[in-house]
Each structure stands twice: as structure tokens, then as C-alpha cells.
Amino acid sequence: MDFLGLSNDYLEKDLEDAILRELECFILELGNGFTFIERQKRMIIDGEDFYLDLLFFHRKLRRLVAVELKLGKFKAKDKGQMELYLNWLNKYERQEFEEAPIGLILCAESSREQVELLQMHKDGILVAEYWTELPPKAQLEKRLHQALVEAKERFEKNTIYLE
Template sequence: MTRRRSSVASPAAPSALLGDIRALIEAARKHAASTVNSELTMLYWRIGQRIHTQVLDGRRGAYGKEVLPTLAAQLVKEYGNSFAEQNLRRMVQFAATFPDEQILVSLIRELSWTHFIALIPLKDPLQRDYYAQMASAERWSVRTLRERIDSMLYERTALSKKPGETIAQELATMRDAQRMSPALVMRDPYILDFLGLRDTWQEGDLEAAIIREMESFLLELGAGFSFVARQKRIPIDDEDFHLDLLFYNRKLRRLVAVELKVGEFKAAFKGQMELYLRWLDKHEREPEEASPLGIILCTGKKREQIELLELDKSGIHVAEYLTALPPRGVLVERLQQATQRAQLQIEQRKTDNE
């Protein structure tokens, strides 16, 4: 007599167990992919460095031009098109652009080879270092990195208006101590083309549009911002004041007050913002936090007034906002003029202190 096999189905795996195992598998795959990416990027750097130092240096330039195509042909035959002549030249550029291996090792934990391809064309070392450090710290995708470069984010930061030595020092602090300064975060101008404002509008329209497009606004504000309140009530004596927008920045570990203005900056705005900041410092700041900062967003700036008021000493940043992205040439010229003005101010301060 033969026994029939049971037709009872096997019990289904518990959904929680299945979910946990899937998460473990996905995490392991992601880690493996990240490790492979880091190893490949390091390999490309070492190949580029070897060619750069032993073949393409100044004394052997002609020889390098002859040997590189031959070297590429041999490598392609054995290892594939990843080592074609054009790619080898890019690896040489990579090694020449990022000569410090220790800094590179810290970057490749978060940045892929494609990130570095986007960074290599940047000629200004400080500009390139800024984008590399920010992309690593904020875990930007390649697409986000390219968008930030195209929008001239570095040139719009307060940092870019400082002396070269100060910029290098603040970027080194960010890299080594994982700490950002306000100059790394603050921008001018802010580009708010995503708000969809046309023709004329009031401050209330601007505020409502920002609330509606809060996610995009937070991205434009910069790293570490989170929304706290709209029309924050500030009771002083027997009066109620209302701050337009209140944010917290976890990178800076401080509250950031934002006032929205339609029209040019006026000196009276300083007193209003100072009042808000001192109230926030007294009533809202936690013991471990730094003093609150203020941002006054205007459609125009009176630069001599801002300079004479020394707003930076009060923790106040005045910036213009643009509701439409201007042509790149116009934006480049505008930012170049702002940088030149900042440099002249720095030189004037040095002269006054001598």
C-alpha cells in the first residue's frame, strides 16, 4: 500500500520576518554596491596618478602622447571599454584635480565616479572643494550636484565673498569637524522661481506661496533647515508682533528668523529683526543652541546702508530674492559684481585697520 503525499500547502512566512529579511538583503546589496563604487573610484585615481607621474609629466609629455593610445588599446583588449583612451585621460585629470589621497578617501565614501566627472571641469579649487564637500555632507545625487553647479550656488553663498584663506579654512573645518558656518549656508540672491509669482504681489502672497511650496523653499534655503512656524507670535509688553517665518537649522544648531519684504531694504528693517532675534534668544533658544540668526529677504538692496549698519555683527543677513531665474549671463555678471564689491570692502577694512 502506497502513501499519498499530503496536499496541504506549506505555511506562509510571517510578513514581519519576510520584511526583516528583505531589509537585510537590500542593505547588504546597497553596501556591496557602495563598496564596489568606492574601490572602482580609487582604482581610477591610482591609474590616473600613475600615468600622470610616470608618463605625462612635463619632461615626458611627447612620450606620453605616444604611449597613451597604445596603453589604452592593450587595456581595452584585456579589461573592456572602461579603459579607453578618453577614459584614461579623464583618470589623469581626476588624479591631477584631487591630488590629496587622504581627502579623496573621505569623499569617495559618499561620492561616485560620476560625481567626480561633474566636479573635474570646475577650474576654481575653492569652488570645486565647496561642491565636493557639500555633495558629500548632504549626500547629493549627481543630478542635484549638477543642478547646484548650474544655479551657481557657490557664487551665491556668503562664503564666496570672503578672502580665499577664510574660504579654505571654513571648508577644512566643515570637512574635518563636520561643522558648518552661517557663511556656508546663507545665500544671495535666493532664486524663488518655483513660487509662480507673476507681475505684482504683496508680502502675504509671497508668504502663502512659500507655505504652498515649502519643500522647494527649504531646498533653496540650504542645508539643514526645517520649518517651525508661520506668523510666529512675539508678545512684548502689551503688544503682539508677528515674525513671518521661523525655521530651525540643525547644521548650525540655531533658530533662523525670516522676514519677507516687497521692495528694497530699509534701515528700519534692522531694528525690527533685532527685536525678534533678542526675543527668540531670551524665550525660545535652548541652552545647547547658538544665538538665533535673521534673514531679511527683499527685492532690492541698498548696499551702502547695509554696509554702514554692520548687520553681520547683529547676526542678520540681507539677501535679494528673484521670482524668475535670469539668463545665466546676467546672473554671472551680477554675482561677479557682488564679489568685486565684497573684495573692495575687505581691502578697505584692511586699509582702515593699518
């Protein structure tokens, strides 16, 4: 996220504004088929206003893609918030030809074990980290190595279940 030019002291709105400034490049980098729908999508539930940060549509997937931005570390309650948004989108925004909406929570730090235990992938929700600056090389190498080890363990675990 270095390309956004944010200082270390910024708000969620600053992050959203920076992403929108780079939206054309951002969408092109995501691949063909993404279309920007709305920012701060207002949803009224039981008379209360809720706002989804960013809403996209993917033509090939034929589904809405909800994006929620979090400044801090992922928290289990973020899943509930995204589920609420996805269910609302499914009920009020989804067209007949579309698949169920999916969600992406972008946060400063994910909580791998919480994400795994919550089995968010089953609900069509993904969690990803963004970085405003790269960590020192040694720390980055350690994190990449750990991610590879975890991915290998998940692959081997899934292979055992498939046999």
C-alpha cells in the first residue's frame, strides 16, 4: 500500500480516499471483469444505518464483491459485520442472474488462527493484510517462510481428507 502515499497516522476514510484515487489502476491490477459500484454503500437494517466501505461487481464471477477496510488487527466481530452486509446484499441487491455476494476484509494484521477457526471461507469471506510500509528484510523473510510452512501444512491436511 506504499503507492497510496499515506503517512503512518491516517484514518479509515483516508485509506478509502487513497484507494479511490488509485481505483482505475487498482481495478486493472485485480484483473478483467471488476466494476466499481459504490463507496460507503448505505444499508438500513432495523432503522439503523450501516455503511459498507467499497462495493464491486465481478462480471465473470457474476457476483457482488464487498470490501471492508480495517485499520487494526482482524477481530472475530469483523466476520459478523461482513456476514450482515453479505446477507443484506443477497436479499436486497442481488439480481436473479447473479451468484451470492462474497466479502473481502482488508486489515492491517490478520489473525490466522481466528480466521481458520471461524471457517470464513465457507461463508464466502476472505481476510487479507495490507502493508503501509515493508517490514525489515529479516522479518519479511520470516513471515514469508511461516506463510509457506502453514500453506504446506494446510495442503497436506486437505490431501489427507480427500484420500
